[in-house]
Amino acid sequence: xxxxxxxxxxxxxxxxxxxxxxxxxxxxxxxxxxxxxxxxxxxxxxxxxxxxxxxxxxxxxxxxxxxxxxxxxxxxxxxxxxxxxxxxxxxxxxxxxxxxxxxxxxxxxxxxxxxxxxxxxxxxxxxxxxxxxxxxxxxxxxxxxxxxxxxxxxxxxxxxxxxxxxxxxxxxxxxxxxxxxxxxxxxxxxxxxxxxxxxxxxxxxxxxxxxxxxxxxxxxxxxxxxxxxxxxxxxxxxxxxxxxxxxxxxxxxxxxxxxxxxxxxxxxxxxxxxxxxxxxxxxxxxxxxxxxxxxxxxxxxxxxxxxxxxxxxxxxxxxxxxxxxxxxxxxxxxxxxxxxxxxxxxxxxxxxxxxxxxxxxxxxxxxxxxxxxxxxxxxxxxxxxxxxxxxxxxxxxxxxxxxxxxxxxxxxxxxxxxxxxxxxxxxxxxxxxxxxxxxxxxxxxxxxxxxxxxxxxxxxxxxxxxxxxxxxxxxxxxxxxxxxxxxxxxxxxxxxxxxxxxxxx
Amino acid sequence: xxxxxxxxxxxxxxxxxxxxxxxxxxxxxxxxxxxxxxxxxxxxxxxxxxxxxxxxxxxxxxxxxxxxxxxxxx
Numbered sequence: 154x155x156x157x158x159x160x161x162x163x164x165x166x167x168x169x170x171x172x173x174x175x176x177x178x179x180x181x182x183x184x185x186x187x188x189x190x191x192x193x194x195x196x197x198x199x200x201x202x203x204x205x206x207x208x209x210x211x212x213x214x215x216x217x218x219x220x221x222x223x224x225x226x227x228x229x230x231x232x233x234x235x236x237x238x239x240x241x242x243x244x245x246x247x248x249x250x251x252x253x254x255x256x257x258x259x260x261x262x263x264x265x266x267x268x269x270x271x272x273x274x275x276x277x278x279x280x281x282x283x284x285x286x287x288x289x290x291x292x293x294x295x296x297x298x299x300x301x302x303x304x305x306x307x308x309x310x311x312x313x314x315x316x317x318x319x320x321x322x323x324x325x326x327x328x329x330x331x332x333x334x335x336x337x338x339x340x341x342x343x344x345x346x347x348x349x350x351x352x353x354x355x356x357x358x359x360x361x362x363x364x365x366x367x368x369x370x371x372x373x374x375x376x377x378x379x380x381x382x383x384x385x386x387x388x389x390x391x392x393x394x395x396x397x398x399x400x401x402x403x404x405x406x407x408x409x410x411x412x413x414x415x416x417x418x419x420x421x422x423x424x425x426x427x428x429x430x431x432x433x434x435x436x437x438x439x440x441x442x443x444x445x446x447x448x449x450x451x452x453x454x455x456x457x458x459x460x461x462x463x464x465x466x467x468x469x470x471x472x473x474x475x476x477x478x479x480x481x482x483x484x485x486x487x488x489x490x491x492x493x494x495x496x497x498x499x500x501x502x503x504x505x506x507x508x509x510x511x512x513x514x515x516x517x518x519x520x521x522x523x524x525x526x527x528x529x530x531x532x533x534x535x536x537x538x539x540x541x542x543x544x545x546x547x548x549x550x551x552x553x554x555x556x557x558x559x560x561x562x563x564x565x566x567x568x569x570x571x572x573x574x575x576x577x578x579x580x581x582x583x584x585x586x587x588x589x590x591x592x593x594x595x596x597x598x599x600x601x602x603x604x605x606x607x608x609x610x611x612x613x614x615x616x617x618x619x620x621x622x623x624x625x626x627x628x629x630x631x632x633x634x635x636x637x638x639x640x641x642x643x644x645x646x647x648x649x650x651x652x653x654x655x656x657x658x
Numbered sequence: 659x660x661x662x663x664x665x666x667x668x669x670x671x672x673x674x675x676x677x678x679x680x681x682x683x684x685x686x687x688x689x690x691x692x693x694x695x696x697x698x699x700x701x702x703x704x705x706x707x708x709x710x711x712x713x714x715x716x717x718x719x720x721x722x723x724x725x726x727x728x729x730x731x732x
Contacts, residue, residue, distance in 0.1 A: 238685075375685070376682055376685075376714055378689050379682065379687065379688055379689045379692055379714075380689075380692065380712055380713050380714055380717070381689070381712075382709060382710065382712060382713055383713065383714070401689075401690070402689070405689045405690070405693065408693045409689075409692065409693060409696070409709060409712050410709035410712075411709055411712070412709075413708075413709040413710070414709050414710050586690070586693055586694065586697065587690065604694060605697070606697050606700075606701065633665075633668045633669050633694060633698065634669055634690060634691060634694045637690075
């Protein structure tokens with residue numbers, strides 16, 4: 154039985170010692186070297202700090218980050234990736250919540266941590282990996298690791314401005330990894346191309362699937378995604394077959410018309426999660442690489458990567474909507490109106506139960522209590538349920554459909570309107586690159602903020618053909634580019650403040 | 659050059675961009691910015707940038723982007 158992700162590492166290092174595990178453009182780790190570096194780092198940590206404590210990792214993105222993560226785990230601790238480029242104030246907020254026992258850094262990371270202030274134990278990665286392994290100490294630490302122990306904490310932006318640390322135990326990660334590998338028949342022959350940053354939940358399959366399988370994962374520089382031509386060439390050269398990306402990265406390939414320069418035919422599986430995937434971009438991928446299987450996954454960070462999936466096996470119109478599909482194995486998805494189960498077709502809040510769930514927010518019992526609650530349909534025994542804040546319904550064919558965020562649902566002139574639906578209609582047009590709608594409840598105005606080549610008049614005309622009058626935005630604001638928040642998503646709070654008269658709904 | 663600098667400042671109001679600022683190496687432009695920039699160049703300069711030309715060399719600095727636009731205008 155697999156207790157911790159160290160079991161994956163040990164097995165892969167035994168079966169494929171010399172095979173590439175993780176490689177960026179500067180450094181490559183075989184499974185053996187990865188295991189050695191994890192042990193060295195783990196020995197250094199274990200000698201200095203107690204087990205089951207948080208270890209932050211603040212390093213420039215690269216293959217060595219994974220050695221640092223697994224080093225923390227080898228010491229019986231859990232890791233917390235911190236973006237080295239994050240503003241010092243935010244790093245400081247995170248560290249205050251986390252109170253890490255140690256921070257593993259490279260030189261730029263150490264500078265970021267020092268700039269954030271506070272007195273934290275900084276351990277340079279270069280020193281840590283040079284530590285002779287203390288096998289006896291590591292064995293003791295490992296014996297005490299339980300599958301219910303935390304594996305990592307990922308910080309996401311909270312609506313109040315204080316970051317929330319989502320806790321994920323080994324068991325949840327192992328469960329997700331085993332299911333994905335089995336469901337998509339993955340093996341050591343597959344290869345992965347990491348896109349998401351490691352402080353973002355969308356990256357965790359890129360670490361643990363290769364580790365379980367003994368497969369290789371490449372970590373190209375961020376600039377390759379800025380210039381999608383480069384990433385397609387890279388995928389093609391390395392004959393990579395599995396992409397687990399966020400939708401916006403897939404969309405950018407299409408927007409930059411990069412397929413006109415290169416079509417990586419090696420790709421066989423494309424999984425996307427983290428945002429809504431607009432069908433018109435997906436359709437272009439399917440036209441260019443028709444042999445690949447495309448999978449729409451859904452899951453907040455609180456549900457260890459994903460909790461629902463939909464294999465795209467039929468055609469969708471460019472303005473179509475992909476289903477969320479069904480719950481992943483060992484997860485349950487319920488659609489509730491308050492504490493009542495919704496009937497088929499009825500929209501309610503999507504709530505998640507099962508192995509995938511986080512234990513809540515680190516050092517934040519109040520916020521944990523708000524989102525993680527007892528399953529109201531089960532009065533018999535304790536069963537945690539996470540309220541996602543997302544709205545969905547079950548369609549006639551049994552597939553779940555995403556509607557939007559609970560807090561972006563508005564009531565205007567007696568109509569219940571989902572702002573996401575208007576955004577969807579705007580985004581379906583080729584001339585639009587990004588869009589966000591906000592509501593000014595005082596004036597009953599819907600304001601559509603967008604970027605793209607369409608003029609305000611043109612967009613207004615096109616929407617008039619698609620949406621009922623009560624859903625039509627009253628004002629249009631064309632921007633050069635929409636502001637993004639720290640998670641790389643549209644900064645809705647900022648736009649709301651600027652155009653929506655402050656309060657929501 | 660002035661028109662291009664205006665577009666860049668509009669795109670990244672929080673950054674002090676000069677003609678020789680390293681737009682790519684310093685991570686100033688991200689993937690969405692590049693797409694916006696290409697769209698905007700098409701409108702303002704009436705030149706269509708080919709997908710093959712969207713690469714780090716051509717977008718390294720404002721000067722390089724200017725050269726690209728000039729070469730397309732010929």
